Amino acid sequence: MAVNHYENFPVASILLPARLRPAVRDLYAFARGADDLADEGNASPQARLDALETWRAAIQDIGSHRTIRAPLSPEDRAMFERLSGTIAQHGLPIQPFLDLLSAFTQDLSVVSYDDEPALLDYCRRSANPVGRLMLHLFGATSMDDLAQSDAICTGLQRVNFCQDIALDQAKGRCYVPLDCLARHEVTLPGLQGLCAAPPQQVPAAWQAVLREQAEQARRSLLTGSPLAWRLPGRIGLELRLVVHGGLRILEKLAAGQYNPFTDRPILTRRDGFLLCWRALRRPRPAIDFPSHHES
Template identity: 30%
Template sequence: MINTAKQIAKKSNSSFYYAFKLLPPEKRDAMNTVYAFCRETDDIVDNVSASLDVKYEKLRKWRIEFEKAFSGHSEYSLLNKLGTTISKFNIPLDPFFELIRGMEMDLQKNRYLTFDDLSLYCYRVASTVGLMCIEIFGYKHKSTKEYAINLGIAFQLTNILRDINKDANDGRIYLPQEDLAKFDYSEKALMEKTYNSNFKELMEYETKRAQFYFDKANQIIQLDDKPSLFAARAMQRIYARTLDKIVAEDYNVFEKNISVLFFEKLGISIGAWAKYSLVYT
């Protein structure tokens, strides 16, 4: 049985949960519902005890139940609540279906040849979430959609860099194969967790790419949209802090546990709320 949206969001200990806490109640509830959908979709793919066929079948059924939720007839209360949330905030449906396609990519491949291949994956599993969220946050400028897309890519690239060790343990390499070749760092070296100058140069390159998307998002966001997007800005600061910590550890993600602590997340979230909700209004 699926837990309530709030329970799922809180249990995840995600940066998203802390950023949502300072939203008005109606928006906070909507964000918890959207996040819970994303989390549950991801958990279908991440279930290590299930076979590939079972995961495909569960994902197929999840998509069908999601479609039933538009009329409130899903067997899952979470999806029915999501259907109501989508209607209330007029959230486009395409990002939800694209997210499911992104999860299917995780079942279909565990390597990415080029960054173009990887960027499609990043869009589907992360930018889509941003496109859902901005409809709840509210915005005035259409360019905010591009802000969400670029920020999502930055978030996912940061996750990939932070989780290289964990993903290698699962047999996955998200870093583009063309990048490994560019820095003469082999797949075998990554799987053996070889920390050397080639790896550090590769990581510096990938970190700068993630920073490029953070910077691009910053250039796009409009001043009068910042107050309503304070939760997104809080998440942006938390992920940027993660990227900074990777650099501070000299890119040694094999031996160092890179994380932003609870009080850091809370402090960043409160700071963003104070700045954008009080100063900019």
């Protein structure tokens, strides 16, 4: 298992209340489908953009309580009709759906980010809406709830960026801020070279880049982690498993000497037992970045 690509949706999880599983499946279908419009298949950039604009029009119709007028395929229309019912039943806000579409549209034209604020703005739209929609399903929408959910989702997104740096480069994208690369005197052509011929030992400068990005991801996860211990019952446990899953990926990245090019960290069944133990123990992980990593 990897921490990536909307697989952090707890789709059909036994930890979810049965009454919410159809709604979560509908949210996942939208996020997964929109992401695929931007990334999967052989469509041209213009065709991808047109498809995302069609989905945006459909969401705006739902938000305006209109019949969906967008020219959708029968399969997509059925998905949007189910989603419309879920939005109405649970009183979900429309903006998170529009934010997701905005981020996926941006992926068609923006391939790198100058600095931390630019990357965080992308995470705000590409990752954080998922958590906000989930919190609305559970009625946990205080300012603290939403802010800590945003921190967890941004942290998970940044774990994904560390984990999938080579996969993203294959798509022509880099989610490491360019000012971070400049600080460590590395370049995008250098990244392309690492991906083309992955070394067994990553150069020290690139290790420093990924260590810095991993630290940012870990701090974000830990900043949001009080939410996972505050939410009651099964949703709290589900969220603790997600947080610890992200932290475990970072541990594996460090143990592999920050070399996701030849040793992409993933979660195994053995890790699953460890995550369950960590999620069930009471103390929250400390908000620091230790030099050692628990095995």
